Amino acid sequence: MSLLVVGSIALDSVATPFGETADAPGGSAVFFAAAGAILHPVQVVGVVGSDYPLAALKSLEARGVDLSGVEQAAGESFRWKAKYSYDLSSRETLDTRLGVFAQFRPKLPPTFRQARYVFLGNIDPELQLGVLDQIPHPALVACDTMNYWIHSKRDLLLELLRHIDILMVNDAEARELSGDWNIYRAARWVLERGPKMAVIKQGEHGALLVDRDTTFKVPAYPLQDVFDPTGAGDAFAGGFMAHLAATDDLTPPNLRRAMVYGAAMGSFAVEAFGVQRFERVTLADVRARVRGFKDLIHFELDEGRAP
Amino acid sequence: MSLLVVGSIALDSVATPFGETADAPGGSAVFFAAAGAILHPVQVVGVVGSDYPLAALKSLEARGVDLSGVEQAAGESFRWKAKYSYDLSSRETLDTRLGVFAQFRPKLPPTFRQARYVFLGNIDPELQLGVLDQIPHPALVACDTMNYWIHSKRDLLLELLRHIDILMVNDAEARELSGDWNIYRAARWVLERGPKMAVIKQGEHGALLVDRDTTFKVPAYPLQDVFDPTGAGDAFAGGFMAHLAATDDLTPPNLRRAMVYGAAMGSFAVEAFGVQRFERVTLADVRARVRGFKDLIHFELDEGRAP
Numbered sequence: 001m002s003l004l005v006v007g008s009i010a011l012d013s014v015a016t017p018f019g020e021t022a023d024a025p026g027g028s029a030v031f032f033a034a035a036g037a038i039l040h041p042v043q044v045v046g047v048v049g050s051d052y053p054l055a056a057l058k059s060l061e062a063r064g065v066d067l068s069g070v071e072q073a074a075g076e077s078f079r080w081k082a083k084y085s086y087d088l089s090s091r092e093t094l095d096t097r098l099g100v101f102a103q104f105r106p107k108l109p110p111t112f113r114q115a116r117y118v119f120l121g122n123i124d125p126e127l128q129l130g131v132l133d134q135i136p137h138p139a140l141v142a143c144d145t146m147n148y149w150i151h152s153k154r155d156l157l158l159e160l161l162r163h164i165d166i167l168m169v170n171d172a173e174a175r176e177l178s179g180d181w182n183i184y185r186a187a188r189w190v191l192e193r194g195p196k197m198a199v200i201k202q203g204e205h206g207a208l209l210v211d212r213d214t215t216f217k218v219p220a221y222p223l224q225d226v227f228d229p230t231g232a233g234d235a236f237a238g239g240f241m242a243h244l245a246a247t248d249d250l251t252p253p254n255l256r257r258a259m260v261y262g263a264a265m266g267s268f269a270v271e272a273f274g275v276q277r278f279e280r281v282t283l284a285d286v287r288a289r290v291r292g293f294k295d296l297i298h299f300e301l302d303e304g305r306a307p
Numbered sequence: 308m309s310l311l312v313v314g315s316i317a318l319d320s321v322a323t324p325f326g327e328t329a330d331a332p333g334g335s336a337v338f339f340a341a342a343g344a345i346l347h348p349v350q351v352v353g354v355v356g357s358d359y360p361l362a363a364l365k366s367l368e369a370r371g372v373d374l375s376g377v378e379q380a381a382g383e384s385f386r387w388k389a390k391y392s393y394d395l396s397s398r399e400t401l402d403t404r405l406g407v408f409a410q411f412r413p414k415l416p417p418t419f420r421q422a423r424y425v426f427l428g429n430i431d432p433e434l435q436l437g438v439l440d441q442i443p444h445p446a447l448v449a450c451d452t453m454n455y456w457i458h459s460k461r462d463l464l465l466e467l468l469r470h471i472d473i474l475m476v477n478d479a480e481a482r483e484l485s486g487d488w489n490i491y492r493a494a495r496w497v498l499e500r501g502p503k504m505a506v507i508k509q510g511e512h513g514a515l516l517v518d519r520d521t522t523f524k525v526p527a528y529p530l531q532d533v534f535d536p537t538g539a540g541d542a543f544a545g546g547f548m549a550h551l552a553a554t555d556d557l558t559p560p561n562l563r564r565a566m567v568y569g570a571a572m573g574s575f576a577v578e579a580f581g582v583q584r585f586e587r588v589t590l591a592d593v594r595a596r597v598r599g600f601k602d603l604i605h606f607e608l609d610e611g612r613a614p
Contacts, residue, residue, distance in 0.1 A: 087488040181394040184531045205512040206526070217526045217603050219513070224491045256606040290608065296524050297604045299563040301597065 001139065002043060002114060003245035005032045006106050006131050007121020007234070009046040009057075009070065012274060013081040013095075016088060018227045024274040025056040027078065028121030028144065031231035034278040035265035036238030037064040038286055040246040043112050045069035045131070049077035049100045059279065069112050073100040088229050089204075108134045117245040119237055120164070122146045125156040132163055140250060142166035142199070142241060144233070150177050162194040168237055170201045183208070184215065199240070199259070201233045207266075209259050214252070218259045219297060221267035221289060228273045232266040235278075239265030239286075257290075264289040308446065309350065309421060310552035312339045313413050313438050314428020314541070316353040316364075316377065319581060320388040320402075323395060325534045331581040332363040334385065335428030335451065338538035341585040342572035343545030344371040345593055347553040350419050352376035352438070356384035356407045366586065375416050380407040395536050396511075415441045424552040426544055427471070429453045432463040439470055447557060449473035449506070449548060451540070457484050468501040475506040475544055490515065491522065506547070506566070508540045514573075516566050521559070525566045526604060528574035528596060535580045539573040542585075546572030546593075564597075571596040 005028075012026030033042040041064040048054070048070060061067055076099035084091045106127055108115075115135050120128040120143040128143060135141075141164045149157055150173065157177075161167060167190050175181050178189035187198040187210035200208045204226075206219040240262035247254055264286050271277045312335075319333030340349040348371040355361070355377060368374055383406035391398045413434055415422075422442050427435040427450040435450060442448075448471045456464055457480065464484075468474060474497050482488050485496035494505040494517035507515045511533075513526040547569030554561055571593050575584045 182531055182533070184529045188531075202512075205509075208529075215529045215603060216606070217529070218606075219524045219526060222491045222515075222522045222524070224489055224495075226489070253607055254609075257609060260606055294606070294608055296522060299523070299525075299567055299601070300560055301601055302561070302564060 001116040001245045001248045003036065003040055003117040003119075003241055004043040004045065004069075004108075004112055004115035004135070005029050005036070005119045005121060005238070005241075006045040006128070007032060007119075007123060008078055008101060009044075009048050009052070010078040010080050010101075011052070012230060013079070014228055014230050014273065015083040016228050016273075017084070017086050019273065021228075021273045023079070025053075026080065026231060026274055028231075028234040030057070030060070031234035031269065031275060032119060032121060032238035032241075033060055033065045034238070034275040035235035035269065036242035038265075038278065038281055038283060039239065039242035039261065040064075041066065042238070042242065043069060043115060045106050045108055045112065047071045047073055047100050047104045049073060049075045052077045069109050071107070073103070075100040082230070084229065088226055091229075106131050116140070116248075117241055118142070119241050120144065121234065121237075122149075125149050125153050125160045128160055129156065129163070139248070140165050140241075140244060142168050142237065144168050144237065145173065145177075147173060147176050158193060161190070164195055166197045166199055167195045168199040168201070168240075170203065170233060174198070174200050184210065187215075197255070201236060203229070203232070207236065207259060207263060209255060216256050216259060218263045218293065221263060221292065222296065223267060223270065226270045229270050231275065232269040235269035236262040236266040239263070260290050260293050261286065263293060308423040308552045308555045310343065310347055310424040310426075310548055311350040311352065311376075311415075311419055311422035311442070312336050312343070312426045312428060312545070312548075313352040313435070314339060314426075314430060315385055315408060316351075316355050316359070317385040317387050317408075318359070319537060320386070321391070321535055321537050321580065322389070323391040323535050323580075324393050326580065328535075328580045330360075330386070332360075333387065333538060333581055335538075335541040337364070337367070338541035338576065338582060339426060339428060339545035339548075340367055340372045341545070341582040342542035342576065343549035345572075345585065345588055345590060346546065346549035346568065347371075348373065349545070349549065350376060350422060352413050352415055352419065354378045354380055354407050354411045356380060356382045359384045376419050378414070380410070382407040389537070391536065395533055398536075413438050423447070423555075424548055425449070426548050427451065428541065428544075429456075432456050432460050432467045435467055436463065436470070446555070447472050447551060449475050449544065451475050451544065452480065452484075454480060454483050465500060468497070471502055473504045473506055474502045475508070475547075477508045477510065477540060481505070481507050491517070494522075504562070508543060510536070510539070514543065514566060514570060516562060523563050523566060525570045525600065528570060528599065529603065530574060530578065533577045536577050538582065539576040542576035543569040543573035546570070567597050567600050568593065570600060
């Protein structure tokens, strides 16, 4: 089933204790597509400036990413510069230049309007609503947001919640949105406002899937070396949505599997700078890592005996 | 199989956003025993002052805790006073008065020296070594410590590591001990210094069991209301060790189950102030919660189909 992502296409300059990049391809749509395309073709809607090194995106195209929804506009590309703390647990944004992204008004090519699985990356909720207006029959819509929109466009964000199936945010965003520091109560708050499910990303602590009846927890994959946390959340979203689109199965067991595929993609994302790692990840690698998650968390009940 | 704990027996005065206690029974040995005794009898070694409300411990005795190793000494009992942050994620110790605990030299009653499962709660590593000298044939020794000993008695602590099977510490302690912020590398560091296993407690994010071959992760139980995190780590240890003592089974699958029993006890601990919650927890409650963990983390691989 067709899978579409709308989000940022950026040039990232990131410094971690282990190295740095300058103007490397990044942004939510790029991380989503790089991860998701390993499982299923991805249609990308976004904008780049006239200075964007389009060759950097061509490798995505070779891997099943449809870039016909990427508009090239006159002006500078979106640039983001950040520096991580020594333990990668926090980061400081040093510079954000929106460039052509500031005037971005997503317009879907006609073929994209039949999209069944839709991920609305972190952009203005007004634009997210505008994208949904162009897609008449989605099977599943998931949506990210960030603190900036939670504060500056809260009403539109609440309107958006009434039209999506899954809100997928990190724990800090869930807390800010709901005003509740307890993450499980924050998830309930979200479910009362429209979405059938909340996916809460917890960085090095994994992610939660909460619906009305159950909670599913997937931990983060144990990694002895983490190089760059940038984009892990979007890679998670790419793995999650691409697994669902590939299987076209929204039953609870498959949603749980999708969480594990998401966590696997998140773990690959942090093993190298930017989207580099995905150039080498195969479907077999993904499956091996999914089995690794099973090994990591599996235990057998043994109720027949003491105690 | 016999199960013994050595640790503090304190009077805790704790303030959280949800209330406060004054001089409530606490300390590592008390939390361990209150949780563990639900699964298996526990022998306690510790010291209290002449002012200790022994009646408060009698309820433990009724639940299978052997207090014959608890010495009552002239002087004041160990008192600890702390205040938690609004989100319970951090706490400030307002006062620590060691009292008779400062002169504590654990001396095991003869019957306790046959202990097979031994938990050395967080006390001076010199005393922990002294306890081990009195137990000739333990089947399994697990040990906790804290930053204070990591800094002030590092050599003795490293000596202790050569004599124990499991180091059970929280993530900050593992990082300080190893000098490595990556928790998986920190665990490897521990395994290279003697213990067969490292159990790393991560508070609201659960716990890890790391041995030479595998890593097992148990998340924390999803709770919409947490009242007092005090003692959760010791209750975890109590559940973990009591499950092992009750089953006398150190195979990998049973060690994983023990982690889940530990996590279940940790989740009960935080649902009320001090050890109060354990007065009402039944074996059936524990088993139900263990099944709850299974529901929380279970997913099925589905490798027969796409993607």
